[in-house]
Amino acid sequence: MGIDTERDIEANLQIGPTDKGMVRIFVEADGMEIPMDFTPDEAREIAEEIMAAAGAASGGRGKRR
Template identity: 65%
Template sequence: MSINKESDLAANLQIGPTTLGMVRIYIEGDGVDLPLDFDPDEALEIADELRAAAEAARKMAK
């Protein structure tokens, strides 16, 4: 699967802090149980990338 390929797959996404001071992105779906832990600086970089992608998608939709 690539970034531009549509899919019928569904998953739950949870994001929050852990007791160890990390930021966890937790993905759960059919046959998938994927906890991803990032230090706070990495999490902020991901947030910046997500915001940039959202802004680019908004421009493409116009």
């Protein structure tokens, strides 16, 4: 199992702020709920990683600086 391994699983992804000043990524799939809370700085780092991965996946556009 790895990041490149395809799965046939449907999931719901929600992202938003919590009332405690955190950023929550909430994943729901196959009856499981996974809430993950991050500080705003951690969330920005995750967003940068997502942008870098999107850039790499699209042939280099949007790479990290």
